[in-house]
Amino acid sequence: MSEQPKKNLIQMKNVDKYFGDFQALKNINLEVQRKERIVICGPSGSGKSTLIRCLNRLEKHNTGQVFIDGNELTDQIKDINSVRREVGMVFQSFNLFPHMTVVKNLMVAQQLVRKISKADAKQSAMHFLERVKIPEQANKYPIQLSGGQQQRVAIARALCMKPKIMLFDEPTSALDPEMINEVLEVMVDLATDGMTMICVTHEMGFARSVADRIIFMDLGEIVEESKPSEFFDNPKNERTKNFLQQILTH
Amino acid sequence: MIIDFTLIAESLPVMLKGIGITFQLLIISGFLGLILAIFLLLMRISGKWYLSFPAQIYIYVFRGTPILVQIFIIYYGLPQFGFIRNSILWPILREPMGCAIVALSLNTGAYVSEILRGGVLAVGKGLIEAGSALGMSAYQKFVYITAPIATRIALPAYSNDVISLLKSTALASTITIADMTGIGRTIVANTYAPYEIFISLAIVYLIFTFILQKLFGYIEHYLGRYTRREG
Amino acid sequence: MAALNGWWDDYFWGALVIFQVFFCSLGFMIIFGLLGAIAKLSSNKIAQKIANAYTVAFRGTPEILVILLMYFGAAIFLTSAAQLFNPEVKFVDLPPFWAGTIAISLIVGSYATETFRGAFLGVNPGSIEAAKALGMSDIQTFVYIRIPEMWRIALPPFGNHMLSLIKDTALISIIGLNETMFVAKQAITVTGKPFTMYIVVGAIYLGFSTVVTLSVMGLEKFGERTTAGAK
Numbered sequence: 001m002s003e004q005p006k007k008n009l010i011q012m013k014n015v016d017k018y019f020g021d022f023q024a025l026k027n028i029n030l031e032v033q034r035k036e037r038i039v040i041c042g043p044s045g046s047g048k049s050t051l052i053r054c055l056n057r058l059e060k061h062n063t064g065q066v067f068i069d070g071n072e073l074t075d076q077i078k079d080i081n082s083v084r085r086e087v088g089m090v091f092q093s094f095n096l097f098p099h100m101t102v103v104k105n106l107m108v109a110q111q112l113v114r115k116i117s118k119a120d121a122k123q124s125a126m127h128f129l130e131r132v133k134i135p136e137q138a139n140k141y142p143i144q145l146s147g148g149q150q151q152r153v154a155i156a157r158a159l160c161m162k163p164k165i166m167l168f169d170e171p172t173s174a175l176d177p178e179m180i181n182e183v184l185e186v187m188v189d190l191a192t193d194g195m196t197m198i199c200v201t202h203e204m205g206f207a208r209s210v211a212d213r214i215i216f217m218d219l220g221e222i223v224e225e226s227k228p229s230e231f232f233d234n235p236k237n238e239r240t241k242n243f244l245q246q247i248l249t250h
Numbered sequence: 251m252i253i254d255f256t257l258i259a260e261s262l263p264v265m266l267k268g269i270g271i272t273f274q275l276l277i278i279s280g281f282l283g284l285i286l287a288i289f290l291l292l293m294r295i296s297g298k299w300y301l302s303f304p305a306q307i308y309i310y311v312f313r314g315t316p317i318l319v320q321i322f323i324i325y326y327g328l329p330q331f332g333f334i335r336n337s338i339l340w341p342i343l344r345e346p347m348g349c350a351i352v353a354l355s356l357n358t359g360a361y362v363s364e365i366l367r368g369g370v371l372a373v374g375k376g377l378i379e380a381g382s383a384l385g386m387s388a389y390q391k392f393v394y395i396t397a398p399i400a401t402r403i404a405l406p407a408y409s410n411d412v413i414s415l416l417k418s419t420a421l422a423s424t425i426t427i428a429d430m431t432g433i434g435r436t437i438v439a440n441t442y443a444p445y446e447i448f449i450s451l452a453i454v455y456l457i458f459t460f461i462l463q464k465l466f467g468y469i470e471h472y473l474g475r476y477t478r479r480e481g
Numbered sequence: 482m483a484a485l486n487g488w489w490d491d492y493f494w495g496a497l498v499i500f501q502v503f504f505c506s507l508g509f510m511i512i513f514g515l516l517g518a519i520a521k522l523s524s525n526k527i528a529q530k531i532a533n534a535y536t537v538a539f540r541g542t543p544e545i546l547v548i549l550l551m552y553f554g555a556a557i558f559l560t561s562a563a564q565l566f567n568p569e570v571k572f573v574d575l576p577p578f579w580a581g582t583i584a585i586s587l588i589v590g591s592y593a594t595e596t597f598r599g600a601f602l603g604v605n606p607g608s609i610e611a612a613k614a615l616g617m618s619d620i621q622t623f624v625y626i627r628i629p630e631m632w633r634i635a636l637p638p639f640g641n642h643m644l645s646l647i648k649d650t651a652l653i654s655i656i657g658l659n660e661t662m663f664v665a666k667q668a669i670t671v672t673g674k675p676f677t678m679y680i681v682v683g684a685i686y687l688g689f690s691t692v693v694t695l696s697v698m699g700l701e702k703f704g705e706r707t708t709a710g711a712k
Contacts, residue, residue, distance in 0.1 A: 056383055084385035095380035099398050099476050108394060109384035141476040154380075161384060314644075314690035315683045316651035319662065323683065326669070327676030413541070420543035424655060431546060444553035452542040452550070459541035 008067070009034050009165060009196055010055060015064035017050055024050045025061070026220040034164075037191045038198045039207040042217035043243060048200040051217070052167045055198070056087045069164060085113055088158030092170040094150045096142040102129070102153050103138040106160045114161065121160075128156040132186050148179030152186055159190075166190065168199040204247065208232060216240045254443060258450045261437050265451055268430035271347075272458075275419040275429065279354035280412060286359030291366045305363070312360035317418055320357055325349040325425045350422040358415050365411060369404030370396055402473040409466035413459050420455075430454060485677065488668045495661035496685050502582050502650045502660070503643075503689070509586030510646060514593025521598050532594065539591035545652050547588055552580040552656040581653030589645050596642065600635035601627065633704045640697030647689050651682070661685050 010032035017025035024047045032038055040048045053059040054066055057073050057080055066073040068083050077083070097105050106125035110116040116124070129135040132152040134145075142150055151171055158166060168187065172180040184206050191197060191210045201207065207214055207228060214231040216224045216239075224231070224240045235241045293305035312320065328334045328343055342348035373396050381391040423432035434451045438444050520532035539547065555575035563570040574580075604627050612622040654662035665678040672678070 058379055058382060081385040081387060084383060087383070089380075089383035091376060091380060091383075093376050095374070095376040097377060097380070097395060099402070109381075109386060112387075112390045112394065113385040143477060144479050157380075157384070311683075311687060314687045314694075316648040316686055318651045318654075319679060319683045319686060322662070322665075323676065323679045327679045330674055330676040417541075417543040420545050421652075423545070431543065434546075435549070438549075438553065442557070444550055444557060448546055448550040448554070452538070452546055455543055455546070456538065456541040 008032060009036075009069055010198075011065075011067040012051075012054070012061075013065045013067075015054065015061045015066060017047075017054060017059060017061050024220055025054070028064070028222060030215070030222070032165075032196065032198065034196055035194045036196055036212050037210055038213050038215060039211040040198065040200045040215045040217060041202065041204070041207065041243075042223075045219075046217040047220040048217050049169050052089075052169055052198055052200055055165075055167060056084050056089055058089075081113065085161055086164045088161055088163035088166045090151070090154050090158055090166070090168045090171050092173050094142075094147070094154045094174070096150055096154055096157070098142050101139050101141055102134075102145070105142070105153060106157050109157070110160050124160050125156070128159045129153075131159070131189075132156045133182075146179060147175045148182045151175065151179075151183045155183070155186055155190075164196060166195050166197040168197065168201065170200050170202070172201065172203060202247065204232075216243065218243070254446050257441060257443055258446050261434075261441075261447055262450055262454075264437065265430050265433045265447075265454070268428055268433045269454075271422070271427060271429040271432075272416075272419050274347075275350060275354060275422055275427075276412075276416055279351050279358060279419075280415055282351070282355035283358035283362055283415070286355060287362035287366055290359060290363035291370070294363065294367055295370060309360045309364060312357055313364070317353070317357050318421055318424065321350060321353040321421055321425060324353045346422070346425045346427045350419075350425060350427055354415065354418055354422075357418070358411065361411050361414075362408060365404050365407045366400065368407065369400035369402075372403045373399045402470075402477075405466065405470050405473060409463065409470075412466070413462055416455070416458060416462065485681065488664065488672075488678075491664045491668070492661055492681060492685065495659065495664040496689075498578070498658065498660040499647065499650050499685070499689060502578065502585075502653065502658075503647055506582045506586045506589070506646050506650075507643065509583065510590045510593055510642065513586055513590025514597050514642075517590065517594030518597035518601060521594065522601060536591045536594050539588050542588075544585070544588050544649055545655060548581055548584040548652055548656060551575070551584040551587075552577060555580055577653060577656045577658040581650070581656060581658050585646055585649040585653070588649065589642050592645070593639070593642050596635050596638045597631065600631040603634045604630045636697065636701055636704060640694065643693050643697070644690055647686065647693060651686065 008031045010030065012028050012030040015025055015028040016023065026047075028051060030051075040051065042048050050059055054061045054073075055068065057077075060075070061073075068087060071077070071083055073080070073083065096102075097108070100108060103122065103125050106128065107118070107121040110121040110124060111118060126135060126138065129138055132155055134149055134152055137145055137149060137153070142153070145153065155171075171187070172183050175183065180203070184203060187197075187199070187206070188210055199206075199211075209228075211228050213225060214228055215222055216231070216235075216237075218239050224235065224237045226236075231240075232244065235244055290305045290309065293301040294309075296302060324343065325346060328349075334340065334343060342352065377395055377399070378391055381395050386394070419429060420431040422429050423435055426432070428436075430451060434447050438447045441447070517532045517535055520528040521536075523529065552575065556573065559573040559575060560570065563573045608626050608630065609622060612626045617625070650658075650660060651662050654660055654666075657663070661682045662679075665675075665682050668678045669675045
């Protein structure tokens with residue numbers, strides 16, 4: 001089944017990751033097909049962020065193999081940036097470039113990394129700003145936007161690179177409750193349009209309605225992996241049951 | 251004690267003749283020092299030990315010794331060596347102005363590189379990661395993300411260093427240069443009126459300092475325009 | 482190198498002078514700094530104005546000018562004062578040691594004023610409230626809560642002030658203090674090796690700087706023993 005890595009858009013085989021003596025990822029095996037929507041959940045420190053950060057090599061895995069669209073991520077990889085172009089990432093703390101306007105934030109990587117012309121980059125930027133429903137903020141600086149707006153800009157910035165995969169690292173965890181929905185709506189739209197996405201989140205409503213598969217991680221391992229209906233109604237593992245009890249009752 | 255205002259009135263114009271020299275020392279040393287500082291910074295953050303280590307030693311030595319000693323070593327000390335006297339640098343190192351500019355540049359370069367490094371380290375790690383995630387190269391990340399933000403962050407500390415440099419230019423008077431302080435000292439030697447001369451001279455420096463602070467204030471305001479919600 | 486023979490003991494005594502200046506000026510610097518900070522933080526407008534004038538004047542004036550003014554100014558003042566009592570007196574001066582020590586204490590003290598002021602403001606107001614809620618008196622709160630926390634915050638910049646004191650000591654040689662620069666000048670007339678002699682001066686100052694820097698690092702670690710565990 002995993003003899004042809006090219007069939008899977010993402011493949012992780014027996015991946016371990018250590019931070020010094022601490023083992024953050026234990027024997028991770030994961031396959032993601034095109035257009036799949038994966039949600040990863042779990043308690044803090046379970047390794048969820050570390051896992052997705054290994055997919056664009058913001059973290060380097062120690063053992064095992066990571067394949068993105070057939071390309072293996074190793075130290076020898078000639079041009080990590082050619083892989084990173086195809087993998088978009090949205091961060092918990094947005095990480096918009098504070099010294100650039102919104103539209104410049106969306107244009108800079110297009111011009112520098114994809115060598116797109118200024119005019120085309122701007123057109124593309126405005127297109128995606130409309131998609132996230134805030135085209136009127138184009139010439140503002142990030143500090144002038146609300147948290148929800150900033151995160152939507154961050155999503156647009158990643159989309160401008162036309163990636164094959166979108167990674168979301170707790171995109172709504174740093175937002176005030178009233179702004180979470182505007183971001184989730186954008187993510188649902190994206191999913192409906194067929195984007196392959198892996199989303200680390202605590203938003204269980206989103207997970208239930210959008211995910212094809214939910215992965216539960218604890219202490220660096222993938223403990224359970226199933227479709228949403230099975231996951232919420234029929235969790236198999238004790239630890240999954242405990243986790244669900246904790247987050248669903250309060 | 252009576253203050254001799256006529257003496258002040260007579261002496262100030264004479265001392266102000268030295269303002270051109272003071273200015274030259276400040277601007278040229280400041281500029282050369284900044285270039286040196288950028289080189290040292292790049293060496294320090296290069297990640298390669300054979301670049302970083304020598305830079306660290308240089309910075310440690312130049313920040314750990316008095317600037318007067320550095321000036322004296324260059325002006326009085328270097329002529330001790332034949333190979334200096336015969337080198338192409340000799341026309342510069344023979345002159346007090348040349349020595350003063352070299353010494354001040356080498357010194358301020360060390361301090362400013364640490365200030366710039368502080369700015370670079372203060373740039374949020376998340377922003378660099380965002381650049382990486384978008385596929386930007388190390389060069390692109392440095393030029394488009396790190397440098398603009400680090401410059402804004404480092405500016406207050408840099409402006410303090412420029413004011414320090416202004417004050418250090420007065421030390422040129424110790425190697426016979428006729429800057430404002432040099433002229434002032436000569437006048438005091440002749441008139442025995444240290445209060446009038448040195449205090450009025452100090453006021454000139456204070457005015458100079460004030461102008462520099464205002465100037466940097468404007469630059470800080472301009473660079474910080476994206477940090478204010480009013481835009 | 483052989484030129485240095487016979488001069489090592491002179492350098493030693495010169496280094497001792499640096500040591501003495503350091504300790505005396507350290508004490509004064511702390512006093513001036515604390516007084517200035519308290520004045521700036523107080524509600525007394527006059528005290529604030531005086532403290533502001535103090536910091537502006539001494540942060541904007543070249544150190545060498547302050548030293549020259551302190552020495553020659555004091556000499557003029559003391560000579561005229563002495564001549565009131567005994568017209569035969571030709572010249573009374575404030576010994577270069579004291580003129581220089583007080584001068585550099587005033588200069589670095591003006592920077593220390595800002596450091597202490599910022600550090601006092603940086604003390605967690607929550608801690609003060611907790612102390613009051615527990616019934617501690619104002620003095621107790623000041624001594625047991627404010628001062629220790631203030632020192633912890635002020636320590637890194639304070640370390641820089643100590644380094645400034647050491648390096649400014651070299652400037653006092655200009656008014657005749659017999660520390661290492663002075664020794665070097667004498668040695669040069671005898672040996673004709675200015676580079677060698679001034680390098681030794683540099684090395685001695687570098688040594689002092691290193692000791693101070695390491696001590697401050699050690700003190701910082703000590704101060705962090707209560708906060709470092711909080712991850």
